[in-house]
Amino acid sequence: MQPRFAILLAGLALLTLLVAVLAGTAIGETQLSLRLVCQVLANHLWQADYPVDPIDAGIVWNYRLTRTLVAAACGAGLATCGVILQALLRNPLAEPYLLGLSAGASTGAVLVGLLGLGSAALSLSAGAFIGALTAFALVLVLARAAGPSSHNAQVILAGIAGSQLFNALTAFLITKSATAEQARGILFWLLGNLSGVRWPSVWLALPAASVGLLVCLWQRRALDAFTFGADSAASLGVAVRRTQWLLICCAALVTAVMVSIVGAIGFVGLVIPHALRLLLGPGHNRLLPASALGGALFMIAADVLSRTLIPGQVIPVGVVTALIGAPVFALILVSRRGRP
Numbered sequence: 001m002q003p004r005f006a007i008l009l010a011g012l013a014l015l016t017l018l019v020a021v022l023a024g025t026a027i028g029e030t031q032l033s034l035r036l037v038c039q040v041l042a043n044h045l046w047q048a049d050y051p052v053d054p055i056d057a058g059i060v061w062n063y064r065l066t067r068t069l070v071a072a073a074c075g076a077g078l079a080t081c082g083v084i085l086q087a088l089l090r091n092p093l094a095e096p097y098l099l100g101l102s103a104g105a106s107t108g109a110v111l112v113g114l115l116g117l118g119s120a121a122l123s124l125s126a127g128a129f130i131g132a133l134t135a136f137a138l139v140l141v142l143a144r145a146a147g148p149s150s151h152n153a154q155v156i157l158a159g160i161a162g163s164q165l166f167n168a169l170t171a172f173l174i175t176k177s178a179t180a181e182q183a184r185g186i187l188f189w190l191l192g193n194l195s196g197v198r199w200p201s202v203w204l205a206l207p208a209a210s211v212g213l214l215v216c217l218w219q220r221r222a223l224d225a226f227t228f229g230a231d232s233a234a235s236l237g238v239a240v241r242r243t244q245w246l247l248i249c250c251a252a253l254v255t256a257v258m259v260s261i262v263g264a265i266g267f268v269g270l271v272i273p274h275a276l277r278l279l280l281g282p283g284h285n286r287l288l289p290a291s292a293l294g295g296a297l298f299m300i301a302a303d304v305l306s307r308t309l310i311p312g313q314v315i316p317v318g319v320v321t322a323l324i325g326a327p328v329f330a331l332i333l334v335s336r337r338g339r340p
Contacts, residue, residue: 079295082269095269100162104135128256192318267325
């Protein structure tokens with residue numbers, strides 16, 4: 001790809017993302033004009049002095065903008081994790097939600113929260129990271145114990161079993177240790193909730209998604225090699241074990257951070273990478289940034305739908321992504337009928 005063309009594409013991608021963020025900030029329960037949104041941003045970012053109603057300014061800066069930025073970071077991060085897992089496992093159905101990472105991260109975050117070990121997002125993220133790694137380790141052990149035949153299918157089945165196990169553990173913890181008020185808040189959060197995010201969540205989600213994408217771009221040639229299997233990657237000079245652990249830990253960490261902030265969001269890591277792989281091919285040099293952008297746009301759109309589908313009521317964003325992702329997942333299963 002020519003450098004000028006690459007720069008043009010990067011600029012177009014950033015412009016698209018900027019327009020999506022502005023639209024996600026303007027559209028909601030109360031419609032705000034793009035002019036008003038831009039004036040509020042100019043007042044905060046460049047100390048402009050546009051006359052803006054303080055209530056409207058608070059809605060834009062402290063609620064709508066933070067929610068949209070976290071949605072974009074969450075979508076980009078989960079789509080990147082989907083690319084990682086699909087390449088390492090050579091299975092287009094692999095993603096954090098189906099493989100139990102999201103469920104394990106939820107269990108870890110809920111355990112930390114209920115035990116009172118720390119209420120900060122970083123403490124929740126640490127618990128979620130440990131839970132995600134534990135869940136993925138269990139999935140790999142189950143898949144290996146099931147036998148070498150149809151290994152890809154075994155991993156998915158083991159992931160579904162692991163998800164159910166950790167979801168059950170989370171429900172048990174809530175039932176046993178949470179008050180009625182805590183249980184209500186946790187259950188709503190587990191469905192995927194962006195209502196409570198503020199600027200501290202933005203400063204955690206954006207770096208996590210950015211670092212995850214940069215690590216994957218650094219390892220993009222290794223991911224290309226893993227497309228043909230671990231043996232082929234080793235023959236091409238890839239340090240297989242080290243690279244696998246690096247990328248798995250990266251996926252677990254990004255998933256854990258996103259789950260600790262917004263709860264379990266399903267199907268983003270499945271739908272976006274699979275669709276873009278069909279359009280762009282398997283090369284990770286293009287697939288990774290395109291998936292990150294596509295995930296960000298998808299989550300912004302899902303968040304807008306969650307705020308506008310039912311007037312006067314906000315639907316958990318995880319419900320919206322599942323309503324879109326589940327039929328797509330079914331289509332993928334049908335289209336892969338008869339394939340290994």
